[in-house]
Amino acid sequence: KPPYSYISLITMAIQQSPNKMLTLSEIYQWIMDLFPYYRQNQQRWQNSIRHSLSFNDCFLKVPRSPDKPGKGSFWTLHPDSGNMFENGCYLRRQKRFKCEKQLAAKDGAGAGGKKGPSQAAGQPLGEGSSSGGSEASAGAE
Helix, strand or coil, rough: CCCCCCCHHHHHHHHHHHCEEEHHHHHHHHHHHHHHHHCHHHHHHHHHHHHHHHCCCEEEEECCCCCCCCCCCCECCCHHHHCCEECCCCCCCCCCCCCCCHHHHHCCCCCCCCCCCCCCCCCCCCCCCCCCCCCHHCCCC
């Protein structure tokens, strides 16, 4: 089994892509291409990948633009999350990335918004609700 967390795998996949964004299926494919271990028991680890994307502030959902038809949105890294992994070492995360807007929203009213197709195509959607300090998907692989 590779020594990387799901967050590390997703980050590596996105960072190596030319546009710095990938669809969910492209993330799955990148992981399977690089790590044969993940070619088996796909349902379990793919569920963990979806969870990591949805509940970590470092990942943003970007709707497809009209000139890129297809299924599903793109995923990219939050612009401020660049220092999560020290010196490019993906074995251990330096610190958990928390979006400042997300922290402020939790102190105020109504921080329960989901990521949805409410923004213009090609623009990152607003940060959705977070599971708080849950690191379960990052370490329990």
